[in-house]
Amino acid sequence: xxxxxxxxxxxxxxxxxxxxxxxxxxxxxxxxxxxxxxxxxxxxxxxxxxxxxxxxxxxxxxxxxxxxxxxxxxxxxxxxxxxxxxxxxxxxxxxxxxxxxxxxxxxxxxxxxxxxxxxxxxxxxxxxxxxxxxxxxxxxxxxxxxxxxxxxxxxxxxxxxxxxxxxxxxxxxxxxxxxxxxxxxxxxxxxxxxxxxxxxxxxxxxxxxxxxxxxxxxxxxxxxxxxxxxxxxxxxxxxxxxxxxxxxxxxxxxxxxxxxxxxxxxxxxxxxxxxxxxxxxxxxxxxxxxxxxxxxxxxxxxxxxxxxxxxxxxx
Amino acid sequence: xxxxxxxxxxxxxxxxxxxxxxxxxxxxxxxxxxxxxxxxxxxxxxxxxxxxxxxxxxxxxxxxxxxxxxxxxxxxxxxxxxxxxxxxxxxxxxxxxxxxxxxxxxxxxxxxxxxxxxxxxxxxxxxxxxxxxxxxxxxxxxxxxxxxxxxxxxxxxxxxxxxxxxxxxxxxxxxxxx
Numbered sequence: 001x002x003x004x005x006x007x008x009x010x011x012x013x014x015x016x017x018x019x020x021x022x023x024x025x026x027x028x029x030x031x032x033x034x035x036x037x038x039x040x041x042x043x044x045x046x047x048x049x050x051x052x053x054x055x056x057x058x059x060x061x062x063x064x065x066x067x068x069x070x071x072x073x074x075x076x077x078x079x080x081x082x083x084x085x086x087x088x089x090x091x092x093x094x095x096x097x098x099x100x101x102x103x104x105x106x107x108x109x110x111x112x113x114x115x116x117x118x119x120x121x122x123x124x125x126x127x128x129x130x131x132x133x134x135x136x137x138x139x140x141x142x143x144x145x146x147x148x149x150x151x152x153x154x155x156x157x158x159x160x161x162x163x164x165x166x167x168x169x170x171x172x173x174x175x176x177x178x179x180x181x182x183x184x185x186x187x188x189x190x191x192x193x194x195x196x197x198x199x200x201x202x203x204x205x206x207x208x209x210x211x212x213x214x215x216x217x218x219x220x221x222x223x224x225x226x227x228x229x230x231x232x233x234x235x236x237x238x239x240x241x242x243x244x245x246x247x248x249x250x251x252x253x254x255x256x257x258x259x260x261x262x263x264x265x266x267x268x269x270x271x272x273x274x275x276x277x278x279x280x281x282x283x284x285x286x287x288x289x290x291x292x293x294x295x296x297x298x299x300x301x302x303x304x305x306x307x308x309x310x311x312x313x314x315x
Numbered sequence: 316x317x318x319x320x321x322x323x324x325x326x327x328x329x330x331x332x333x334x335x336x337x338x339x340x341x342x343x344x345x346x347x348x349x350x351x352x353x354x355x356x357x358x359x360x361x362x363x364x365x366x367x368x369x370x371x372x373x374x375x376x377x378x379x380x381x382x383x384x385x386x387x388x389x390x391x392x393x394x395x396x397x398x399x400x401x402x403x404x405x406x407x408x409x410x411x412x413x414x415x416x417x418x419x420x421x422x423x424x425x426x427x428x429x430x431x432x433x434x435x436x437x438x439x440x441x442x443x444x445x446x447x448x449x450x451x452x453x454x455x456x457x458x459x460x461x462x463x464x465x466x467x468x469x470x471x472x473x474x475x476x477x478x479x480x481x482x483x484x485x486x487x488x489x490x491x492x493x
Contacts, residue, residue, distance in 0.1 A: 114480065117482040118486075132486065156485035159479060187396070272469070274464075279448075290351060315449075
């Protein structure tokens, strides 16, 4: 049997946050009753919405949640979306697999600038269509140079263009991520499987992480993100492609909703040239390990000691 | 005096603790997980189910010289643009007396499903990269059994070079390909 809110409040072991949440819940319910008694228009759904919003306001940092709390949180997100839109989504809080450390390799010789990866990424990860946000950038470099200041990352002509080569950048999921070190509220961290994630509910939007990232990998929501309702990908992860809000930072998560399910990230699946390779770095018989052992590879700004888990190689 | 000593001891302990967890490089972590014993095992996408003019014997029941007299001509659409013309012709890869398979340089027959063995005769470097995972397209997820496309999954054997095309989008232009 569950305790009544008053019994919970009398329980001395309760911490401040839980007490506030419970009080808040009572307040919201009380206001709901008041509103309903005064307005015949207020529906049960509206009251539920108000209560869910209130609970979200007092939500704990994802890293500190128990499995039960994580489950309750994602169920709340699903219910909230259903109440707001009438559509159903599936939000997962699936944890990391044991003995897995994700890594990525990018074949500079094979990329032809098709941009299929960027398109797939935007659609998979419910990125803001209004601002044209994209986690991936494809840089068109003149042969003979690899200067990102000079490269064109907004080309639109037949590709590959004569005398040019193409190179993609995105979050490199550094093993020693400077973005994580600078976050003042611990809203971003590296998961045990090596994916650097953001708790969008905990992010305060200070953008320190964006300043700290040497690779321009993070993106900020200056306005409420717009995703046409029929284009929303309903297969979501709490730390991945769930819908974001204004004022929070987001970035590539190696498609955590896919990779933890054993699939390849959307960019890898979409690339028709096979220039993108993804796998488990701790499996010596994986493709990524074969590439590290047999091809000449390099990482960007390796001297910074960030240890990106994203390597470039050539044929 | 006692306090100073205590502070010094605490400081030393703190230093010792810090020393105990030195920064370990990523590559050292990877090395510790073992070394590979060869290219990752794989399954190759079979070619024969995708062939529209197979089996060959459906038409090739007479000798080639006799077939060449008949109209309409078969395989007329094939234009060979693969290595210099001084080197390649039909029988560089196909048997003159078709036996539902391809022919290696040493005369050995090889199934269309294993055409990569034929390609590897010249493109040995690409073949090694493909077996290892550095070239070609994997169709299965990272955790599943490794399934890959064969050479012909991407390259036309008769015109292997890929043509330029329009990108799916640009960073600021989301319009469809013109």
